[in-house]
Amino acid sequence: MSNTSAHITASCxxxxxxxxxxxxxxxxxxxxxxxxxxxxGLYDRYSGQYPKFHKMDLLSKLxxxxxxxxxxxxxxxxxxxxxTGVILANTSSSLDTDxxxxxxxxxxxxxxxxxxxxxxxxxxxxxxxxxxxxxxAFFVADxxxxxxxxxxxxQLLNEGxxxxxxxxxxxxxxxxxxxxxxxxxxxxxNGSLPFTANEAEKLYx
Amino acid sequence: xxxxxxxxxxxxxxxxxKPEDIENDQPLFKEGLGLDSIDALELIVLLQQxxxxxxxxxxxxxxxxxxxRTMAEYITAxxxxxx
Numbered sequence: 340m341s342n343t344s345a346h347i348t349a350s351c352x353x354x355x356x357x358x359x360x361x362x363x364x365x366x367x368x369x370x371x372x373x374x375x376x377x378x379x380g381l382y383d384r385y386s387g388q389y390p391k392f393h394k395m396d397l398l399s400k401l402x403x404x405x406x407x408x409x410x411x412x413x414x415x416x417x418x419x420x421x422x423t424g425v426i427l428a429n430t431s432s433s434l435d436t437d438x439x440x441x442x443x444x445x446x447x448x449x450x451x452x453x454x455x456x457x458x459x460x461x462x463x464x465x466x467x468x469x470x471x472x473x474x475x476a477f478f479v480a481d482x483x484x485x486x487x488x489x490x491x492x493x494q495l496l497n498e499g500x501x502x503x504x505x506x507x508x509x510x511x512x513x514x515x516x517x518x519x520x521x522x523x524x525x526x527x528x529n530g531s532l533p534f535t536a537n538e539a540e541k542l543y544x
Numbered sequence: 545x546x547x548x549x550x551x552x553x554x555x556x557x558x559x560x561x562k563p564e565d566i567e568n569d570q571p572l573f574k575e576g577l578g579l580d581s582i583d584a585l586e587l588i589v590l591l592q593q594x595x596x597x598x599x600x601x602x603x604x605x606x607x608x609x610x611x612x613r614t615m616a617e618y619i620t621a622x623x624x625x626x627x
Contacts, residue, residue, distance in 0.1 A: 390560050390561075390578075393557050394557050446593075447589050449586070449589065450586055450589065451585075
C-alpha cells in the first residue's frame with residue numbers, strides 16, 4: 340500500500356478525561372468532570388483567546404481541542420495551506436447536535452445549532468484555526484477502521500495531493516467520546532514513528 | 545440596555561465577554577464584537593423569544609443590529625406599536 344514512506348510526527352489521544360500526547364499522559368481531569376467542563380479545561384490549558392470555541396458543538400470542541408494539543412510546538416508554517424488536509428472519521432456523525440437542534444425546532448429553530456448538524460464541520464473548525472486548505476474528508480463507520488484511514492491518507496501523500504495531514508477519529512455522542520488524532524508528514528521529525536496501521540493502532544490502544 | 549447586553553451574551557454564548565465590555569454605541573459586527581451572519585440570525589431569535597418582536601423588513605437588519613442602543617430603540621418602538 341505504501342510506496343512512499345510517511346511518518347506519524349505527533350499524536351493526541353483523548354478519552355476518559357485524559358489526554359495522551361505522543362504516548363505521554365499530559366492532562367487528566369477527575370472522572371466526575373463532565374464533557375463540557377473537561378473540554379473547557381482543555382481550552383483554558385492549551386489555547387484561550389479563541390472565542391469561537393464557545394460557539395462550537397461538543398464534537399467540534401473535541402476535535403478542535405485535540406488538534407490544538409496535537410499541533411502545539413509543531414511548526415506547520417512551511418507548508419502551503421493547500422498541501423495540508425484533514426481526514427477524520429467517527430461512528431455517531433453529528434447525531435448529538437442533530438438531536439439538540441431537533442429539540443429547538445419545537446419552538447424557534449436555533450441557527451447556531453443548525454450550522455453544526457454535519458460531522459465535517461469539525462474539519463472546518465480545525466482548518467480555519469490552522470489555515471489548512473487541502474483535501475479533506477469525513478467518514479462515518481461502525482468503528483475506527485485504522486487500516487482504512489491510514490491507507491487513504493497514505494494514498495493522498497503518495498499522489499502528492501497532500502504533504503501533511505491531520506487524520507484520525509473524533510467520536511462524541513451525549514457524554515461518550517473518544518478522539519485520536521495523528522499528524523502525518525512525508526518528512527520525519529524528532530521522535531517520528533513510521534506511518535503504518537500497526538503504529539497508529541498501538542498509539543490508539 | 546443592561547438586560548439586553550446580558551441577553552446578547554447568553555444568546556450568542558459570548559463566554560469571554562462581560563456586559564460592561566459592550567458599549568452602548570459600539571458596533572456589534574465586524575470591528576466591534578466581531579459577530580457573524582449566524583449571530584445575526586440568533587439576534588433575530590432573541591428579539592422574538594425575549595421581546596416578542598419581529599423584523600418585518602430584513603433589509604432593516606443592519607440598521608437595527610448596528611449597536612445595543614439601536615436594538616433597544618427598535619424594541620422600544622415596536623413595543624409601543626403593540627400597545
